[in-house]
Amino acid sequence: MSKDIAIKVEGLFKQYRLGTIGAGTIKDDIKLWFAKLRGKSLSDIYDIDGNDRMVGDSEYVWALQNIDFEVKKGEILGIIGKNGAGKSTLLKVLSKVTGPTKGQIKVNGRIASLLEVGTGFHPELTGRENVFLNGAILGMTKVEIKAKLDEIVDFSGIGKYLDTPVKRYSSGMKVRLGFAVAAHLEPEILIVDEVLAVGDAEFQKRCIGKMNDVSKNQGRTVLFVSHNMASVMELCDRALLMQNGTVHSTGKVTDIIPLYLNAFKAEEISSDLTKIKTRAGNGKVKFSRVELLDGLDNEIDFALSGQTIKMRLACDIIDPTFFGKLHVSIKFVDENDVTLFHLSNSVSNGNEFEVNRDQSTLNIDCEIEKLPLNSGVYKFHLFVSNLQEVFDEINFAGELKVEGGNFFPTGKLPSPQVSKFLVDNTWKLR
Amino acid sequence: MSEENWTEVIKPQRKVFGLGFKELIKYKDLIFLFVRRDFVAFYKQTVLGPFWYVLQPLMQTAVYSIMFGSIFDISKETGVPSILFYLIGTVSWWYFSQSLIKTANTFTANAHIFGKVYFPRLTVPVSVLLSNLIGFGIQFMLFVCFFAYFAFTGETSFSHALPNLWKIPLLVIIMAVLGLGMGLIISSLTTKYKDFKQFIGFGVQLLMFASPVIIPLSIVYKRFPPWTHFILEYNPMTGVIEGFRSIFFAEYDFDWGGIGYTASFALVMFVLGILLFNKTEQNFVDTV
Numbered sequence: 001m002s003k004d005i006a007i008k009v010e011g012l013f014k015q016y017r018l019g020t021i022g023a024g025t026i027k028d029d030i031k032l033w034f035a036k037l038r039g040k041s042l043s044d045i046y047d048i049d050g051n052d053r054m055v056g057d058s059e060y061v062w063a064l065q066n067i068d069f070e071v072k073k074g075e076i077l078g079i080i081g082k083n084g085a086g087k088s089t090l091l092k093v094l095s096k097v098t099g100p101t102k103g104q105i106k107v108n109g110r111i112a113s114l115l116e117v118g119t120g121f122h123p124e125l126t127g128r129e130n131v132f133l134n135g136a137i138l139g140m141t142k143v144e145i146k147a148k149l150d151e152i153v154d155f156s157g158i159g160k161y162l163d164t165p166v167k168r169y170s171s172g173m174k175v176r177l178g179f180a181v182a183a184h185l186e187p188e189i190l191i192v193d194e195v196l197a198v199g200d201a202e203f204q205k206r207c208i209g210k211m212n213d214v215s216k217n218q219g220r221t222v223l224f225v226s227h228n229m230a231s232v233m234e235l236c237d238r239a240l241l242m243q244n245g246t247v248h249s250t251g252k253v254t255d256i257i258p259l260y261l262n263a264f265k266a267e268e269i270s271s272d273l274t275k276i277k278t279r280a281g282n283g284k285v286k287f288s289r290v291e292l293l294d295g296l297d298n299e300i301d302f303a304l305s306g307q308t309i310k311m312r313l314a315c316d317i318i319d320p321t322f323f324g325k326l327h328v329s330i331k332f333v334d335e336n337d338v339t340l341f342h343l344s345n346s347v348s349n350g351n352e353f354e355v356n357r358d359q360s361t362l363n364i365d366c367e368i369e370k371l372p373l374n375s376g377v378y379k380f381h382l383f384v385s386n387l388q389e390v391f392d393e394i395n396f397a398g399e400l401k402v403e404g405g406n407f408f409p410t411g412k413l414p415s416p417q418v419s420k421f422l423v424d425n426t427w428k429l430r
Numbered sequence: 431m432s433e434e435n436w437t438e439v440i441k442p443q444r445k446v447f448g449l450g451f452k453e454l455i456k457y458k459d460l461i462f463l464f465v466r467r468d469f470v471a472f473y474k475q476t477v478l479g480p481f482w483y484v485l486q487p488l489m490q491t492a493v494y495s496i497m498f499g500s501i502f503d504i505s506k507e508t509g510v511p512s513i514l515f516y517l518i519g520t521v522s523w524w525y526f527s528q529s530l531i532k533t534a535n536t537f538t539a540n541a542h543i544f545g546k547v548y549f550p551r552l553t554v555p556v557s558v559l560l561s562n563l564i565g566f567g568i569q570f571m572l573f574v575c576f577f578a579y580f581a582f583t584g585e586t587s588f589s590h591a592l593p594n595l596w597k598i599p600l601l602v603i604i605m606a607v608l609g610l611g612m613g614l615i616i617s618s619l620t621t622k623y624k625d626f627k628q629f630i631g632f633g634v635q636l637l638m639f640a641s642p643v644i645i646p647l648s649i650v651y652k653r654f655p656p657w658t659h660f661i662l663e664y665n666p667m668t669g670v671i672e673g674f675r676s677i678f679f680a681e682y683d684f685d686w687g688g689i690g691y692t693a694s695f696a697l698v699m700f701v702l703g704i705l706l707f708n709k710t711e712q713n714f715v716d717t718v
Contacts (some may be wrong), residue, residue, distance in 0.1 A: 008436075016716060092715070096440060096548035099712035105440040118547045122467055124474040133467055135545050136460035165474075 005108060006189050006221040007094070007378045012103035014064040014089055021311070063089040065245045073188075075224040076396065078236035078253060080229070081262050082278045083395070085242040087225045088193060091115060094223065095191050109188025109221070112138055116177025116193075123167035126407075127158055127177055130166050134181045148184045155210075156180035176203060190214060193266045197275075204231075209256035211235060226393070229257055230335035261335060273382075275395055285326065285391040287382050288361075290398050295367075304405025305413060305422055308369050315353060315362040315384060315392075324386060325352035328364060331381040332373075332400065336421060347407040352387070363378045372423065374416040375404040443712070446679045453550045460549060464557035483568040485523060491516040491707065498644050509647050509681040511585050517573050517642040518638055522674050525566040526667055532558040533613025535629050537621045537714050543716045552707070555613060559606050566602070577678060590680040598682065601673050604693050607668055611699030618706035621714040640665045666695040693699045 015215075071077050078086050092098045092157040094105060095113030120137045121130045131152055145152075153162055156176045157362050158169075166174060208231060215222045226232050232239060232253065232408065240254035241248040249259060273287045294300050303309045311330060329344035343366060346352055355362060374403035382397040383390070404413045407422045454461070473479040491513060498504070501511035508515060529616035533555040537544070540554055580586045620626045637642070640661050645654075650662055662668055669688035 089462070092545075093440070097545060097717045100440065101441050102442060104442075106436040107438045107440065108436055113547060119546045120543045122471055125467060126473045127468070129467075133463045136457070136463045137543065137549055139457075139549065142459040305658075 003429065004073045005070050005327070006073045006075070007093075007108070007223075008106040009067050009069050010104050010106070012067040012090075012105065013062060014086075014090075014093055014098075015060050016063050016100040017060055022412055042289055058426055059422070061256065063245050064100075067238060067247055069247060069250055071189075071223065073108070073221055074215060074219045076199045076211075076224060076236045076241040078232040078256075079223060079225045079242065080227075080232060080239055080256070081242035081248070082385075083280055084244075084278055088115075089245075090242070091191055091223070091225055092194050103214055108405070109191065110139070111189045111191060112182075112187035113140075114182045114193065115191070116178075117182055118174050118186060121178065122165050124165055127162045127169070129158040131177065131181055132239045134178065135185075135393065138185055140185060144186075152177075152180045152184050155183060155206075159253040171220065172203075179203075179207060181417065182332060183207070183214075187220070191223045193225045207383055208235060227337075229260070233336065237382065250395055257336065259392055261337065269397070273394060273397060276397070278395070280393040281385070281390040283392065284317075284322050284385050285355075285362075286316050287384065287394060287397065288311060288316045289314040290382065292400065293365075302401035302403050303371055303373075303401055305372075305374055306370050306405045306407030308367065309371055311366040311368075311380075313364040313382070316358050316362065321358075323355050323357045325357070326355050326362065327352045327385050327387050328365060328366075329383045331383070333379050333381065335379075337379075340373070340420065346387070347372075370407070370424075371402065371405075372407070372421055373400075373402045374413060374420050375402050376416050376420065377401050431539050448708070449531060449552065452549050454552060454556065456555050457550055461553050461557045461560065463561070464553065465561040465564070468557065468561040477639055480568060483565045484572050487520045487569050487572065489516060491518045494520070494644060502620045502645060504646065508651060508679075509544075510679045511580050511636070514573070514576060514580060514586065514678070515597050515646070515675070517576055518674050518678065519671055521566065521569045522605065522671055523638055523641070523643045523667070524569060525562055525602070526664070526670070528562045528565070528608050529559055529606060529609030529614045530616075531630060531634060532562070533610055534616035534620065534626070536613070536617040537710070538627065542564070551711045555610055560615075563602070563606075569575075584631060586679065590626050591678045594677040594684070597673065597677050601670050601677075601689075604689070604696050605667075605670055607700050608670075608692065608696035611701075611703040614703030615699065616716075618703075618710040621710055624676070637665065637667070642671050647672065666692045669691075 013032070019241070021194045035403070052186050076191065079090065081087050089098075090111065092115070093100050095111060095115065097113070097115070103221075118134060122132055122133065128149075131149065132142065133146050136142070153159065156173075157175055160168065161169065163171065166177075191213075211222060212235060214220050224232065224235060236253050238250065239253045240250045241256050241260050249256060271289055271291050273290055274378075276383040279286075289312075292300055292303065292393075293310040294310055295310070297310070300309070307370075313328065313330075314325075315328075327344065327346045329342060329346075331342045334340055345364075345366075353362065353364070379396050380398060380400060380402045381396045382392070384392045407413060461523050473482060476482060478485065494516040495504075495512045499516070504512035504515050536551070536554045536558075544551065559654070577586060577591070616626050618631055642650070642662065647662065647668075648657060669685060669692035672682060672685060673689055676684040
């Protein structure tokens with residue numbers, strides 16, 4: 001029975017310290033050290049909620065709480081959850097990068113983790129030298145790498161650049177070489193964290209294909225973390241939904257993904273974005289409001305297919321020293337988080353918005369002249385950056401309800417099941 | 431509980447003492463690749479290449495010989511040509527200080543890699559010791575060349591040095607263990623308290639002035655106040671440097687007591703270092 005279990009996680013906890021680690025740390029350290037010296041157990045030091053009894057303010061948080069699950073051999077388990085749910089922490093503990101605070105993980109087989117591609121690449125060394133270095137860091141021996149060198153070079157497609165220092169590579173080449181090495185690891189268990197988010201579409205497809213191959217044809221176990229429901233759906237048999245550091249549920253992918261998406265629905269959808277806590281980015285600029293308007297600037301609850309609509313966004317400039325270019329984009333997705341289309345000022349206008357030195361807010365209208373969506377409920381993600389650093393990113397910032405409208409002069413529409421998009425077209429006999 | 435054969439069990443505290451020697455052996459290829467990386471990256475895109483290893487002690491020796499050699503009249507005082515006196519001092523100090531400084535950087539300099547992949551963390555300091563050994567070897571050859579020249583002119587002689595050569599590996603091992611131990615302690619503390627990073631740079635330099643690299647012991651005893659003798663005698667590197675000199679120069683005696691002190695000091699540092707390192711290793715990613 002236990003023979004076909006690859007990973008068994010039992011009562012896993014992981015604690016982090018909040019705030020900066022500075023002069024106060026040494027005082028707390030000495031206090032904790034004394035407590036341990038006097039033979040106090042962990043439960044004396046921390047109370048049930050994970051708050052530190054020894055330290056006045058609860059400066060500690062539990063990133064993982066009482067995690068229990070099993071992964072069978074040869075299974076691809078997708079780990080999903082919102083930002084901050086504890087997915088990456090779980091992967092870090094599983095791959096031994098950081099230790100658990102309590103509990104244990106039993107592992108059957110060699111683990112290789114891929115939290116990043118091309119870890120340890122040295123810019124001065126050539127591609128070939130870096131393949132060996134990176135491979136060895138990931139746990140391969142020299143002989144293993146040598147045997148696979150041709151395959152790796154082939155997969156990465158960097159061919160004649162192999163003996164050029166990596167510092168001359170484009171970022172895409174580095175990623176491809178890094179993934180090529182990782183893809184040729186032969187661990188029994190592979191842990192992957194959203195590495196697919198990098199690289200172009202064709203390369204991503206190749207990566208997914210490779211991972212499928214690794215698991216289905218070679219019988220290896222894969223743990224895969226992603227925000228991209230489409231690739232989770234495609235790759236995984238089973239999924240594990242995490243929420244606030246705990247396991248919300250596990251089961252078949254097709255059962256778990258709707259739960260994940262509903263979790264977002266449960267968060268009340270309102271035009272006020274300041275209350276949304278799960279957001280990425282450094283927060284120098286933050287979205288504060290989003291409203292849906294029709295062509296005449298009237299607020300509307302739902303849009304009609306073919307109608308002119310405006311997405312009215314407001315941003316707060318939180319960092320008073322910020323000025324310069326601002327790239328804003330909206331991404332519309334369907335109920336499975338599959339991207340439908342992507343709008344951005346850089347692409348549509350050809351340039352970014354300029355923010356002045358003493359500006360504190362920014363009001364933006366994004367107008368869609370003829371909404372090309374069939375009836376249904378769509379969601380959108382918001383993103384703002386200066387093309388170098390991400391300021392704010394809100395997944396599932398709101399919903400766009402669309403009802404059938406006069407997209408075509410006939411007033412008729414195809415069934416939403418067969419056509420989410422509406423495209424102008426004419427038919428004639430000739 | 432059932433008797434299951436797990437390859438590995440990940441627990442809150444992995445090990446307190448122990449080097450994880452088996453794991454290190456498993457990752458020996460990685461160690462050698464790290465050594466290669468450090469060595470190759472050191473002279474990539476330089477004209478002089480590995481010659482830089484030689485140039486540094488050479489310049490340092492020249493400066494010391496010109497300045498301190500005449501101030502303290504080294505040749506007369508010790509009976510050893512001042513170039514040889516300073517060269518052996520700087521070369522052995524180089525190995526110790528480089529090993530210490532680079533080992534002390536283990537966690538902070540590799541935080542990025544350590545935060546993404548697990549491999550035995552001790553591979554990094556071990557590879558530092560080995561790659562420094564290459565540099566030390568090159569520099570030592572330089573010393574041997576100079577020594578041969580002075581033997582040719584009759585100021586030194588091989589007949590004293592040859593029967594003592596076996597002590598060289600002993601001294602190198604003591605230096606390596608000492609540098610590793612102290613480096614591990616500092617690197618472990620640096621993960622939480624960055625103060626040590628500021629300290630290590632000039633701390634090593636201060637330690638050099640408190641060793642007989644520049645000023646011969648005999649002069650210290652003659653001209654410096656008694657409290658400085660105390661510092662010099664308890665500096666663990668004093669024994670090693672004097673030891674190297676005694677191997678090559680008949681004027682020096684090999685002080686087994688001093689070496690014994692240094693060796694036991696190194697061992698204590700090493701044990702302490704490993705303890706701290708093991709304690710830090712598992713969770714340092716959270717605090718660094």
